[in-house]
Amino acid sequence: MADIVERMKKKTVVKPIVYGNTATRLEQKRESDQHTHKWTVFLRPYMLEDPTKWIRKVQFKLHESYANQTRIIEEPPYEVTETGWGEFEVQIRIYFVDSNEKPIVAFHYLRLFQPLIELPSGEQIVCTEFYDEIIFQEPTVQMYRALQASEGKRPDKQSFLNDIEQVKNRTRELGEHAQKEIAAEIEDLRETLKDAHKLIVKYSAELVEQE
Amino acid sequence: MIGDVQQILQCSEPSTSNVKKTPKAGQIQKKPEGMKRELFNLIAGKDLTSVMPTDVKKTYKQKFQTGFRAVRKYKWMPFINEGREDGLQLHHWVRSDRIDPETPYPFAKFNKSIDVVTYTDDEYNACMRHPKWSREETDYLFEMCRRFDIRWLIVYDRYDCKKFGVNRTMEDLKERFYNTSYDLNMMRDPCSSQANFDAEHERRRKEQLNKQWNRTPEQLKEEEDLTAELRRIELRKKEREKKAHDLQKLINMTEQPASPSAGGVGGAATAKRKNVFRTKAGSISVAMPMFNPNDMSTTALRFSEFKSSGAHFRCQEMKLPTNIGQKKLKNIEVVLEKCKMEMNPVASESIMKTYNDFRSQIIMVQDLKSAMQTAEFELESLRTRMQEQGKDFDIEPRFRISQLNEGGLDEDAVGGPGQAATARRITSYVDASNKDITQIASRKRKTLAVTPTQNAAPSTSMAMGGDPKRPRKI
Numbered sequence: 001m002a003d004i005v006e007r008m009k010k011k012t013v014v015k016p017i018v019y020g021n022t023a024t025r026l027e028q029k030r031e032s033d034q035h036t037h038k039w040t041v042f043l044r045p046y047m048l049e050d051p052t053k054w055i056r057k058v059q060f061k062l063h064e065s066y067a068n069q070t071r072i073i074e075e076p077p078y079e080v081t082e083t084g085w086g087e088f089e090v091q092i093r094i095y096f097v098d099s100n101e102k103p104i105v106a107f108h109y110l111r112l113f114q115p116l117i118e119l120p121s122g123e124q125i126v127c128t129e130f131y132d133e134i135i136f137q138e139p140t141v142q143m144y145r146a147l148q149a150s151e152g153k154r155p156d157k158q159s160f161l162n163d164i165e166q167v168k169n170r171t172r173e174l175g176e177h178a179q180k181e182i183a184a185e186i187e188d189l190r191e192t193l194k195d196a197h198k199l200i201v202k203y204s205a206e207l208v209e210q211e
Numbered sequence: 212m213i214g215d216v217q218q219i220l221q222c223s224e225p226s227t228s229n230v231k232k233t234p235k236a237g238q239i240q241k242k243p244e245g246m247k248r249e250l251f252n253l254i255a256g257k258d259l260t261s262v263m264p265t266d267v268k269k270t271y272k273q274k275f276q277t278g279f280r281a282v283r284k285y286k287w288m289p290f291i292n293e294g295r296e297d298g299l300q301l302h303h304w305v306r307s308d309r310i311d312p313e314t315p316y317p318f319a320k321f322n323k324s325i326d327v328v329t330y331t332d333d334e335y336n337a338c339m340r341h342p343k344w345s346r347e348e349t350d351y352l353f354e355m356c357r358r359f360d361i362r363w364l365i366v367y368d369r370y371d372c373k374k375f376g377v378n379r380t381m382e383d384l385k386e387r388f389y390n391t392s393y394d395l396n397m398m399r400d401p402c403s404s405q406a407n408f409d410a411e412h413e414r415r416r417k418e419q420l421n422k423q424w425n426r427t428p429e430q431l432k433e434e435e436d437l438t439a440e441l442r443r444i445e446l447r448k449k450e451r452e453k454k455a456h457d458l459q460k461l462i463n464m465t466e467q468p469a470s471p472s473a474g475g476v477g478g479a480a481t482a483k484r485k486n487v488f489r490t491k492a493g494s495i496s497v498a499m500p501m502f503n504p505n506d507m508s509t510t511a512l513r514f515s516e517f518k519s520s521g522a523h524f525r526c527q528e529m530k531l532p533t534n535i536g537q538k539k540l541k542n543i544e545v546v547l548e549k550c551k552m553e554m555n556p557v558a559s560e561s562i563m564k565t566y567n568d569f570r571s572q573i574i575m576v577q578d579l580k581s582a583m584q585t586a587e588f589e590l591e592s593l594r595t596r597m598q599e600q601g602k603d604f605d606i607e608p609r610f611r612i613s614q615l616n617e618g619g620l621d622e623d624a625v626g627g628p629g630q631a632a633t634a635r636r637i638t639s640y641v642d643a644s645n646k647d648i649t650q651i652a653s654r655k656r657k658t659l660a661v662t663p664t665q666n667a668a669p670s671t672s673m674a675m676g677g678d679p680k681r682p683r684k685i
Contacts, residue, residue, distance in 0.1 A: 007520050014525075014560075096522070104522050131557035138520035164557070171556045175565035178550040181637060182572045188632040189579040192609050196586035203593045203604065210600055 005100040008144045013136040015054070015147065016046035018160060019092055023112045023126040026083065035083040037112045039126075041090050042079035044159055046131060047152020051076055054097055054146040061091035087112050094134070098143040106132065117161050127161045131168060286310060294322030327357040328392050338394045344387055348375045356388055382417075386410035512571045525558035529566055539574055542641045546573050549640050573641065580643035583612040605629075615639050 023039040030036075043058055045051045058078040060071045063086075071080045092106045108130065117127045136147060155165065242251045284307040289300050293315050330339065335346060351374065359365040367381040389408035396403050426434075513532050517523050531540065547554060552569075556562055590606050597603060607629035608614075619636030626632060 016559075102521055104524060106524055106526075131559065133525035133558060133560070134522055135517070135525060136522045137517060139522070168557055168559050168562065171553070172559070172562050172565060174550065174552050175556070175562060175569055178546075178552060178637075179565060179569050179572065181550075181633075182569065182576060185633045185635055185638050186572060186575055186579060188635065189576065189583060189638065192631065193579065193582055193586060196583070196590060196610050200586065200589050200593060203590075203597065206602075207593065207596055207600075 006141045007138040008141060009138060011138060011144060013139055013144065013147045015134045015136070016131065016155075017043060017134055018046050018129050018131050018164065019043040019106055019108050020127065020129040021090075021108065021110050022161075023110075030083070033083075034085050036085045038081070038083045039110060039112060040079050040081040041092075041108060041110060042077060043092055043094070043106075044077065044156070045152060046155055046164065048154050048156045049150040049152030051078075051150070053150035054143070056095040056097045056099075059091075059093040059095070059103075061093070063088040084112070096143060097146045098140050100140045101136070101143045104134065119161070125161070129160050129162045129164065131164050283307070290316055292316045292319055292322075294319040323360065325360045327353055327361065328395055329353075330391075330395055334395060334398070338398050339391045341387070341391075343377075345375065348377070349387065349391065351375070352384060352388055361388075380414075382410045382414050385413070512567070512574055514567050525560065525563055526555065529555070529558060529563050531570070535574075538642065539577065542577050543570050543573050545640050545642075546637055549637070573637070576638050577641045577643050580612060580638055580641055583610075584643060586610065587612050612638075 019042065021039055021041040023037050026036055026038055041060060052075065055078070057072055057074040060073070060080045062069050062071065062080070062082065063084075066082065066084075073079065087110050090108045090110050092108060093103050094106070095103045108128075111126055111128045113126060115126065115128065116124050118124055136143065139147060157163075242248065242255075285304045286307050287302055288305045288310060289302050291298060291300055335349075339349065341349075352370070355366050355370055359369065363381055363385060367384060370379065370384060372378050385408055389406075393407055512535065514528060515530060515532070517528065531543070544554065547570075552566075556566060587606075587610050590610060594604060594606060608624065609629060609631040615635055615638065617639050619634040619639045620631055622634075624630055625634050
């Protein structure tokens with residue numbers, strides 16, 4: 001690129017997204033290819049917004065045993081539905097509307113057996129939803145405008161089976177709790193260590209005196 | 212070249228030129244420039260007609276592609292150079308389609324003339340008097356400058372020193388000229404900005420250049436040798452400074468917190484450092500690794516920071532550094548699992564911060580625990596030696612880090628006098644073991660044996676106390 005891309009200095013834009021997959025068992029194992037599950041891998045904005053404003057396309061790279069291993073989705077919903085018998089890592093590459101902004105890659109390990117979630121209908125389904133945030137550091141001017149154009153205000157609660165806010169809160173609480181515990185232990189160890197040091201100095205001085 | 216000349220002279224002698232291009236068999240071939248030796252060895256001495264490059268350099272005739280256009284007409288025209296004052300008429304060739312008597316002679320504009328200041332008698336008397344310059348010589352100098360447009364080389368060349376019987380260097384001339392011009396201009400307009408001439412500087416500069424130019428090859432060689440020597444000396448100096456710095460750091464480390472790099476080896480490294488210190492001081496345990504309570508940063512894990520512009524995922528900010536080592540990684544995994552936390556949690560900003568801090572703290576606990584083990588061991592050996600002298604002291608349970616079982620302390624062992632302030636649950640999951648603890652003990656013995664203040668008895672006691680696994684009653 002010969003021309004210089006102008007970037008928004010000192011600006012950071014954060015776009016929460018969720019990626020994951022759902023999976024259900026086929027009624028019976030297909031004899032032709034031994035497939036046992038039907039699954040859908042997806043990527044969605046976490047907020048209620050129009051992702052086409054800033055996402056140009058999403059590329060899902062499946063296991064090499066699939067025909068057309070690389071699937072490109074240019075319109076929402078960004079998802080791929082397939083059948084299979086095994087878990088593998090899906091590479092999700094997001095391309096942005098401004099091609100000067102380099103695409104980024106997320107890896108999602110496709111789950112077929114765990115964790116199970118019960119739908120309101122009573123049906124059970126395997127579902128993982130991973131919350132993450134895309135951080136645009138000093139985005140290009142064009143990208144910045146695109147990101148501003150679709151600013152989601154509220155979380156999109158309908159699209160996800162998990163209560164992601166709750167997951168976030170629980171994770172944070174666990175972390176903070178553990179932090180408190182460990183901070184206290186560090187303080188304890190430090191104090192003990194200091195006292196031990198004092199004692200060592202004291203006793204060695206006594207010993208030297210004796211001799 | 213020869214080909215060009217031949218073509219120009221139109222005396223084509225194909226037979227001779229061909230002979231030149233293809234050397235006779237048996238003649239030694241020279242390797243063409245840029246050809247790999249291996250390739251040349253393959254083809255040397257063989258018939259090369261098939262591998263010879265066919266794209267030969269363009270000859271003189273091809274370069275100047277004449278004969279495309281009809282020859283233009285030129286005319287022999289008289290012209291007057293406006294730059295001259297004598298109106299001399301000369302002739303030159305002009306393309307017939309470009310004859311225009313109105314256009315001035317194109318080179319006339321290069322005849323720049325510079326205004327050299329003039330002065331009156333009054334002005335001369337007011338500010339231009341100089342003990343070494345007569346009025347006549349000054350006039351002569353200014354006249355010369357005017358005549359040659361202050362082209363100093365010419366002025367200097369034409370300046371007739373004999374006329375006034377004083378030898379002047381170019382700098383003398385310049386100095387006189389510029390200083391008087393400066394004074395004159397300042398007198399006329401005190402606000403004018405004038406450049407001054409530093410003759411002394413100019414003289415030095417020329418002298419320096421002369422000297423540099425007149426250096427002999429021996430002097431050049433000597434200079435090169437000297438610069439090389441200087442470089443060597445500086446390198447050695449840097450090395451020495453680095454060593455001194457390292458040593459200083461080592462000494463400081465024994466008094467201050469363990470650094471993250473040393474944390475992995477834990478007790479072994481600290482004990483080593485301690486030994487260095489001890490042999491120097493001649494007494495036991497002068498320094499123990501002390502942890503600065505406010506200093507978290509030294510032990511902290513270094514998570515990748517995303518400073519450059521571009522997009523990235525939040526979860527990338529939580530990636531553990533790849534070089535942290537198996538033991539630390541294992542400790543982090545175990546503690547996270549025991550705290551029911553995930554290795555890769557959902558990645559919001561606050562979660563990222565909490566998790567990253569927490570994992571740094573785990574490493575810190577590992578360092579602290581390892582230091583505690585060393586301290587406990589040290590206390591034990593001191594106690595043994597005290598007992599030999601008929602004295603004794605208690606080691607409080609809170610120092611007994613080696614007796615901490617997985618899962619932490621029971622409630623009744625926490626908070627009391629001499630007891631630990633916390634249950635040390637997380638500490639208990641962290642593995643800070645020192646595989647070479649026996650090695651430390653043996654090293655300790657050696658150090659003691661060579662320390663002159665020690666008598667023979669403690670060394671045997673050290674051997675006994677040197678086994679930390681040996682059960683002992685308080």
